[in-house]
Amino acid sequence: MVTPPPKPWPTGAAEQIEPLIRRVLAPNPSPYTYTGTQTYVVGAGAGCAVIDPGPDDPAHLAALEAAIGGEPVHAIMCTHTHRDHSPASRPLAQRTGAPIVGCAPLAFDVDGPRADEGFDPDYEADRVLADGEAMTGPGWTLRAVATPGHVSNHLCFALEESGALFTGDHVMGWSTSVVVPPDGDMGQYMRSLGLLHEREDRIYYPAHGPAVDKPRQLVRGMIGHRRQRENQIMRLLGEAPRAVEQLVERMYKGLDPRLTKAAGLSVSAHLIDLERRGLVGRSGNIWQTN
Template sequence: MAPPFDPADLPTGVMMALSPLVHRVLAPNPSPFTYTGTQTYIVGAQAVAVIDPGPDDADHLAALTAAIAGRPVVTILCTHTHRDHSPAARPLSDLTGAPVIGCAPLTLDDDGPRADAAFDADYRPTQVLADGDEVSGPGWTLAAVATPGHTSNHLCFALLEEKALFSGDHVMGWSTSVISPPDGDMTDYMRSMQLLLGRDDVVYYPAHGEPIENPQRLVRGMMGHRKQREGQILRFLERNGDSAIPDMVAEMYKGVDPRLHGAAGRSVLAHLIDLGGRGLAEPTGDGRWQMR
């Protein structure tokens, strides 16, 4: 599901230039689910935008303040409201006076296994962006691209001047995105992936992992991976009949770090809900499923 990682591979708190308009600062929150940590992006040269300010961590906020270096901050944008992405928005806004805009607020109890994936209940945007809405500064324009699936409120942001896309957790540079019901939705996720295939972005800047060149090839591969997983689930149900999700995970995720099995089970559940909506599977009670 994901390669091994060494948090020392990338330094935290250091601004790194990725393009004339894009710099990143890595937050000190590595984990099996965040890889080397959350990457906050600073867009622009004179007045800037900050994308996914990350966790409310004093060292990370100090690093962002140093990276901004006194320049005006036009806006603080959040792709979604998981705790590793948006909590620093409020203190950074207090420090810079910049408005917090982007995704809609969303607070609900997530019964999945990812402690880091809980929603940020304190996120309060000044403005919510709809698909296609733009925000701009000197030499840069960011357009919102609605990409529900990982969460229902997930947005990507397109940097029009460089044909770049800040892909948040929708497309990451190290692993597939976890789709965890009740808010994560596999049907929406696949629809959003199809939308990205129709775009002409030349690079993705994900919230976790390295920049993605030739992104449409990766998107096609990720969609193919999901279709293969769907096929595995259907074959399992056809062979075994009424089945529990942990039994599916044990067979389909052999060799995967057991710490990730809970998250894998959430993705299997998301597939099953999608299959149920298409009339191919149905729940039988007590978390078990069968072919319809």
């Protein structure tokens, strides 16, 4: 995780980052969203798609309408249904008449503290894209790449005309993705990382943070980082049975206190995956190696 760049940030501005891609930053910065959610408008004037419309915020919706500039909207596309990604899909659909396309609905109750933005229980899709299905418009094709793990309904979208991949929260250059059990699944997340590593996308555009111009290198490093964390957990449990909080204290030296919950959820996701593989077990809230 890295420190956000100094202000001012381009919040609300339509940035032309490629001939087919405009980017608009939402006003929702936080320790988990970096400088805010980045909404992408894909198209060159004859008709566009809006990816990850973001929070239902009046200023952000006005900025999106300005970025669209009266261009027909063919689809409003959501990578997943966390509250910092999908709620603006509904008012934007009402204003533009565009269908909501992309990930499947998911409303999941999680007991205890959450580290992410939480789920959007009111999300509905007019069309759910399966892995490999595409949404097309004038001069652009966005193909769904199923990447469960961060959440079970997560999709990335590949822009075939430019080699760009919109990665939502699955891969970000500024931070590893938070995997929150029980819907978030570390085993699925690792398999999805492996899938992306096999692809040859030119550049990643995540929903938070800067573009990733060496995607395979980053993904390879992320896989290595997760394996390192897994090995660290196994080593610490090999020394003595421990609770999640004790593992976090040993594993994350100098951690920003605001991120302690996220670290605990990540460790829990690793432990659940290790348990499924028969490598660890638990008695109450205490984990040990098998």
